[in-house]
Amino acid sequence: MGKSGKRQNLLVSDAELRRRGISYFEVERGGDLTYHGPGQLVGYPIFKLARLREVQAFVRKMEESILRALAHFAIRGERRADHAGVFVRGAKIASIGAAVKAGVTFHGFALDVCTDLNYYHVINPCGMPGVGLTTIARECGRDVGLDEAKPIVRNAMAEVFEWTIPDEVPAAS
Numbered sequence: 001m002g003k004s005g006k007r008q009n010l011l012v013s014d015a016e017l018r019r020r021g022i023s024y025f026e027v028e029r030g031g032d033l034t035y036h037g038p039g040q041l042v043g044y045p046i047f048k049l050a051r052l053r054e055v056q057a058f059v060r061k062m063e064e065s066i067l068r069a070l071a072h073f074a075i076r077g078e079r080r081a082d083h084a085g086v087f088v089r090g091a092k093i094a095s096i097g098a099a100v101k102a103g104v105t106f107h108g109f110a111l112d113v114c115t116d117l118n119y120y121h122v123i124n125p126c127g128m129p130g131v132g133l134t135t136i137a138r139e140c141g142r143d144v145g146l147d148e149a150k151p152i153v154r155n156a157m158a159e160v161f162e163w164t165i166p167d168e169v170p171a172a173s
Contacts, residue, residue: 001024001025001026001027001032001033002027002028002029002032002033002034002097003026003027003028003029003099004032005026005032005033006032006033008124009032009033009123009124009129010024010033010122010123011121011122011123011124012122016122017122020122022119022122027099027107028099028101028107029097029098029099029106029107032124032128033123033124033125034095034097034110034123034125035110035119035120035123035125036110037115037116037119038115038116039112039113039114039115039116039135039146040110040111040112040113040115041110041111041113041146041149041150041153042108042109042110042111043062043108043109043111043153043157044106044107044108045058045062045105045108045157045161046104046105046106047104047105047161048103048104049100049103049104049105050103055098055100055105058098058105059084059096059098061160061161062096062098062108062109062157063079063084063085063086063094063096064160065153065156065157065159065160065161066086066093066094066109066111066153066156067079067086068156068159068160069111069149069152069153069155069156070086070088070093070136070139072152072156073136073139073140073144073152074140075088075093075136075139075140076088077093077094083128084096084097086111088134088139089134090131090132091131091132091133091134092112092125092128092131092132092133092134093111093112093133093134093135093136093139094109094110094111094112095109095110095125096108096109111136111149111153112133112134112135112136113135113136113137113144113145113146113149114135114136114137114143114144114145114146115135117133117134117135120133136149
C-alpha cells in the first residue's frame, strides 16, 4: 500500500490474507495498492534527481521503457493521462510507483510477465476497481518467462535512460 492508498482497496481481511499466505506492507512510495509476486519483473531504478519536479519525468521514462519492451513482443502498450502505469487495450500490465528521499529515487515498476493474476482478486489494483489485468505471456499467447523478459526490459531502460551497460558485469566479491 502506497502512501496515497486507501484501505478499502484491500478487498479481504487481514485474517484472509494470512490464510492465503499473502503478506501486506505499507510503504512510502506514491500510488495506491498493488501486488508483487512470482512471475513479475520488478525493477527499482535508483537515480539522483537534481530537482524534485523531475519525478514525473522519471515515471514517464519508466513507462516509456516498458512500452518499448512490450513492442519487442509485438504488444501495443498504452499510457493513461489519469494514472501512472502501462496498459494493453485497457488492461493493466505494469504498475509504477516512485518515491524520492534526499533527491534519490526508490521503488519503481512491476511488469506482469507470467504472473498468476488470481492474486489480484483480493485488491483493487492501484485503486482502480474493475480494471482488467494482463501479462506478457497472455498477450503473446505463449509461455514467456522472466529470463526472456529481463534483458529486453533492461535494454529498453538503457536506451530510454541513456545508460551504458557493460557486456559483462563482474561478479560481486
